[in-house]
Amino acid sequence: MLFHSYEFLFLFFPVTYYVYRLLAGRFPIHFVTTWLTLASLFFYGWWNPVYLWLILFSIGVNYTVGYSLVASHRQGRDKRSRILLIIGIGINLSLLAYFKYADFIINNVNLTFGSRLAAADIVLPLAISFFTFQQIAYLVDAFKGYADEHNFLQYALFVSFFPQLIAGPIVHHKEMMPQFSDPQTYRFRMRFIVIGVTLFIIGFIKKVVFADGLAGYTNAVFDNTALGATTTLFDAWGGALAFTLQLYFDFSGYTDMAIGLAMFFGIRLPVNFFSPYKAVNIIEFWRRWHMTLSRFLKDYLYIPLGGSREGTWRRYRNVMITMTLGGLWHGANWTFVLWGSLHGVYLVINRAWSSWRKARFPEHHGASAWGRFFSYALTFIAVVVGWVFFRAPDVHSAMSLVAGMSGLNGIVLPVHFEGGLAASSDPSLILPTSAYYFIIPLLTVVWFLPNSEQVYSWLHDRIDDIEQRWHRFAQRWRAQAAGRSLFRDLVSFLGRNSYLWLTPIFLIVVAFGALVIAHSGKAVAPFIYFQF
Numbered sequence: 227m228l229f230h231s232y233e234f235l236f237l238f239f240p241v242t243y244y245v246y247r248l249l250a251g252r253f254p255i256h257f258v259t260t261w262l263t264l265a266s267l268f269f270y271g272w273w274n275p276v277y278l279w280l281i282l283f284s285i286g287v288n289y290t291v292g293y294s295l296v297a298s299h300r301q302g303r304d305k306r307s308r309i310l311l312i313i314g315i316g317i318n319l320s321l322l323a324y325f326k327y328a329d330f331i332i333n334n335v336n337l338t339f340g341s342r343l344a345a346a347d348i349v350l351p352l353a354i355s356f357f358t359f360q361q362i363a364y365l366v367d368a369f370k371g372y373a374d375e376h377n378f379l380q381y382a383l384f385v386s387f388f389p390q391l392i393a394g395p396i397v398h399h400k401e402m403m404p405q406f407s408d409p410q411t412y413r414f415r416m417r418f419i420v421i422g423v424t425l426f427i428i429g430f431i432k433k434v435v436f437a438d439g440l441a442g443y444t445n446a447v448f449d450n451t452a453l454g455a456t457t458t459l460f461d462a463w464g465g466a467l468a469f470t471l472q473l474y475f476d477f478s479g480y481t482d483m484a485i486g487l488a489m490f491f492g493i494r495l496p497v498n499f500f501s502p503y504k505a506v507n508i509i510e511f512w513r514r515w516h517m518t519l520s521r522f523l524k525d526y527l528y529i530p531l532g533g534s535r536e537g538t539w540r541r542y543r544n545v546m547i548t549m550t551l552g553g554l555w556h557g558a559n560w561t562f563v564l565w566g567s568l569h570g571v572y573l574v575i576n577r578a579w580s581s582w583r584k585a586r587f588p589e590h591h592g593a594s595a596w597g598r599f600f601s602y603a604l605t606f607i608a609v610v611v612g613w614v615f616f617r618a619p620d621v622h623s624a625m626s627l628v629a630g631m632s633g634l635n636g637i638v639l640p641v642h643f644e645g646g647l648a649a650s651s652d653p654s655l656i657l658p659t660s661a662y663y664f665i666i667p668l669l670t671v672v673w674f675l676p677n678s679e680q681v682y683s684w685l686h687d688r689i690d691d692i693e694q695r696w697h698r699f700a701q702r703w704r705a706q707a708a709g710r711s712l713f714r715d716l717v718s719f720l721g722r723n724s725y726l727w728l729t730p731i732f733l734i735v736v737a738f739g740a741l742v743i744a745h746s747g748k749a750v751a752p753f754i755y756f757q758f
Contacts, residue, residue, distance in 0.1 A: 227272040228752060229426075229483045230434055238269065242388075243490055250412035258412055259379045262491070266388040270352065277351040280321070281386065287317055288361040289381050295368040296376075307369055314365045322358045325351055330558030353392045355555060357385055359522055364399045366526055373399045380406045389487040393480050393755040395498040396518040402493070411492040417689045422489035424685060428678055429482030436668060437476035438751050443468040443661045444617070451630075452623040458638040462630030464657040464665065469617045470610050471668045474503065476754045477516070482678045501677045503609070506601045508572040509580075511609060523552050542577070546570040556616070561624055565615040572608055 227234050242265045249258045271278040291314035298307040323331075328346045336343055364384075367373040384402045385391075405411050447465025451457045457465070478499040485495045502515035512520045528548040534541040546567065553566015611628060618624035629635055676684070 227269050229480070229487070230430055233272075238265075238272075239487070246491060247414065250414070255407065255409065255412065256377075256379055259383050259406060262388075263379060263383045263386055266383065266386040266391060269388040270386060270391055273352055274349070280325075280351050280354070281357065284318070284321065284357060284361065285382050285385050288314060288365060288385075289378055291317075292364055292368040292373065292381075293376065295365065296371075296374055299369065299371045311365055311369045315362055318358050318362050318365075322354060324348070325354055327558045356394050356396060357391065359519075359555075360396050361385060363396070363522060363526055367399055373403075377407070387488070387493070389484040389493075390495055393477070393484075393753060394516075394518055395481060395484070395496050396522050397496060401496060405493050413492065415492065417686070418489045418492055420689060421682060421685055422486040425482045425486030425489065425678060425682060427486075428681065429479040429484075429486060432475040432479030432482065433753070436671075437472050437479060437754075439664060440468045440472040440475070440668075441751065443657055443664070444472050446657065448617055448619070448623070448627070451627050452619050456635045457627055457630035458636045459630060459633045460638060461657055462627050462635070464661050466610050466614050466627065466631060467665050467669070468657075468661065470503075470613050471665060471672065473613065473616075473754060474499075474672060475668070478678070480753045480755065485678075485682075497679050499677065500679055501672065503606060503672045504602070505605050506598060507580075507605055508569065508576045508608065511605060512569075512573070519552070523548050527551065538581075542574045545573050545577070549573065559619075560621055561615045561618050564621065564624070565612055568612050568615060572612075 227238060242262075245261055246258065249261055267278060267281070270281060291310055295307055295310050295314070298310060325348055328348055332343045332345050335341060364373055380403060383406060384397070384399060387402070390397060444465060447457060447461055448469070451465075481498040488495045496518055498517050500514045500517065502511050505511035505514055528544055531544040531547060532540055533544060549566045549570030550563060551566070553562045553564070553569070556562045556566070611631065614627050614631070615621075615624045618627060
């Protein structure tokens with residue numbers, strides 16, 4: 227089920243939230259968490275109910291192992307804890323390896339040894355990469371004594387909570403469980419509804435208008451290249467930039483919608499994007515892009531490998547291993563391995579340059595305006611080149627497109643820009659002028675406009691100010707209308723039945739979503755990261 231689909235907007239979310247609002251504050255917390263867990267499992271099973279057993283099995287196994295790890299840690303049984311941790315991580319990785327990488331392994335074995343092993347043709351379950359990493363982090367935290375959870379319902383909700391279930395953010399146990407167990411979470415607060423609606427609509431526009439609007443340009447270039455067409459300079463850069471923007475607006479749009487939806491339930495999900503294309507270097511890019519994945523890779527892979535504690539060369543080795551495996555996590559294809567390895571090389575160069583620069587110019591602080599501009603441009607170009615490998619269906623197509631971006635396949639101006647300089651031998655492949663009219667304004671959006679987290683912070687401060695003013699006004703009004711029982715009864719009724727305030731908000735969101743989808747004239751497109 228997609229956040230921007232009719233069944234979600236018209237049916238699932240309104241029903242889920244209204245029942246939640248009826249239960250919250252009137253019944254014990256476990257009634258509320260039971261409802262949210264059941265709703266989340268229904269949300270997950272909508273696409274393919276057969277795979278419900280997989281997430282239920284994963285939740286049950288990881289909860290059992292985590293419970294045992296907590297008990298072993300308390301008893302000081304380190305050897306038993308290590309065995310349990312290895313078993314737990316092994317089960318998680320085995321499930322991931324089977325469902326995500328079995329066909330990849332079989333195909334590569336056949337290619338290497340000339341064998342004819344039959345492919346398993348396994349349909350990849352939704353979200354397996356995300357809930358697997360999330361639960362591995364929980365097991366490691368339980369092993370270290372950072373997690374102490376005995377409530378199965380709340381653990382099941384931690385894994386299956388529908389706003390972040392399919393594509394993240396990848397949340398920590400310590401971030402979510404205190405929120406689920408806090409009675410204040412389930413209080414109705416209009417500020418959360420206002421912020422939630424705002425973030426949801428921002429994410430909706432990013433996905434339906436921007437990302438889906440770019441998809442046609444991206445597909446035209448990458449699909450034609452995969453079919454063997456020679457991609458020239460403007461086509462190659464147009465396609466690469468279109469995908470660079472499409473992926474950002476698609477994934478960050480999903481995250482905005484997820485954070486906005488969670489706010490309806492009083493839950494604050496972690497930030498996952500913070501204007502990554504404004505990064506001045508690759509290190510900063512990974513602090514801004516898919517921030518919860520970067521955090522996971524650092525805490526549960528890079529640091530256990532030794533991090534930067536064992537000398538320069540081992541640090542670089544650990545960076546390369548981490549980024550290569552991070553690339554493989556994204557998909558069972560050598561293009562993802564190359565993409566991850568390329569970013570590993572980027573990070574090594576960035577770290578080496580930074581170390582050399584500090585040693586060579588210890589008194590130098592900061593770069594000039596032109597230096598920062600050059601750094602921005604170089605970082606962005608490096609990221610765009612990397613996304614070519616991420617999007618291309620195979621290595622040959624990726625290399626062909628990179629050759630086109632380098633000008634090795636010639637320079638053919640876009641159709642409407644042609645004068646007497648060049649003529650297209652294959653006009654159907656060249657992106658229309660409308661592509662550049664769409665791409666260029668969106669580049670200004672990602673480079674110069676505030677991001678969703680900045681909008682959230684601004685809105686939060688404005689709501690604080692409005693609430694304070696309203697509180698002072700209401701106090702004066704009550705003092706003047708102390709004898710007006712009708713007003714007091716009305717306020718009391720609305721306070722007890724606060725979910726009634728949500729009707730106009732739901733109508734606005736549903737009407738907006740239906741309008742945008744209908745205006746697009748296309749079927750509802752899935753999120754890119756659903757395939758990972």
